[in-house]
Amino acid sequence: MTLSIEQNTCIKCKKCVQVCPANIFIQKKNKEAIELQYIDSCIVCGHCVDVCPTNSVLHSEFPLENVHTIDYSYMPDPDRLMELIKSRRSNRTITTRPVPKEMLDKIVEAANCAPTATNAQTVSFTVITDPAKLRQVSDYTINVFNSLAKFLLNPVIKCLLKPFMKDVYKYVPTFERLKQEHAAGNDPILRKATALLFIHTPKSNRFGSEDSNLAYQNASLMAQALGVSQIYMGFVLTAIKQEKKDTLAKGLGIDGKIHAIMALGMPAFRYPKYADRKPAKYQLI
Incomplete structure (x- = not known):
């Protein structure tokens, strides 16, 4: 340099x-x-x-x-940007139509423009569109939840843990419902998404989670602007954290630690309205 x-x-x-x-x-x-x-x-x-x-x-x-000159007159004004932000929803009305590659490219490009700690720029992206691989992600998640449910429902374990882990035990019925829906082909994990965006970093990156989730926000707003449904894959991330063996990453050929996952698909329709959120808990000190 x-x-x-x-x-x-x-x-x-x-x-x-x-x-x-x-x-x-x-x-x-x-x-x-x-x-x-x-x-x-x-x-x-x-x-x-x-x-x-x-x-x-x-x-x-x-x-x-x-190096490119910025045209500030081309920027959305604050009201238009706020409209985009407020209109962003997890639209689960996903059709079988695949997300066009040029849209996937724009979503990844937007994610890659996010800032990173110390400008390390070690965030990487893997987009899965292969139906077999998508099914692999769903199967993995259900299997981890099934194993966790069996462990928690062991009579001895349940007697010892439930008094102290009530918040965890309230999810056991949810695990069973997800298992049943998955077996019936309803895809309760991916919601029939046709693409998954995995955001990951080397394990050595101390700020991998922060960097990846900044990238996720950029990708989410670009997906919204393109009219692409996006859903945060909390169940899959929970399974990864629970299992702690990098099984999914290795199975998908991902080298590093997965920090954020976005399901993507083309929606059957777009929401015509948005409802106000609760007022921000905001103080100026």
Whole structure:
């Protein structure tokens, strides 16, 4: 990696100094030349390149052909953005029509644009559309829940744990209902989704969950904008956390830890209205 300042075009505006999270850019006095220090501490975030009005920051990781001017007039206004956010629902009226690849590509691209801690950019994505693999995910989830239910209902275990784990035991009837619906072919786990988006990171990423869920939010809003149904796969994630053996990841060829899963499909219809949520619990201190 190389980083330098083209002093002939630099207007010494100090914007790069203000935005660099690693404090690489310094200006000892106003209007003096921008200098560089601790270049090895660069996290390759690109803030310096993007903020420079004269393209005077030369960074080997951000050639000029990869840097784009922002057209702020093209941005949705706050009211339109809020309308998109408020209209987002888990639409489970999924049809058999597959999600077009170009839509899947846009959803993944949006997810990939999310920020990551220390700009590590170690979030990866796996999209499953193979019906056999989708069934594998459902089977896995039901099997984990079935094993958990058998354990919890063991007379000795139940006597010992139920007084202290009432919140867990209230889900046992739900596990049985899911098992019955799954056996009947009703797909209570994936809700007949035609695609699953797995968001995962290397196990060494300390902020993998945070990074992945930021990516999920971007993907969710893009799916909403495209008219694609999206459903958070809480049951599958619960099964993964319960089992703790990475069985599903290995079975799907995913290298790393799965942190978020989104079911995707083309809806039979879109909601014409949205109901207000409870007022935010909000305080300004």
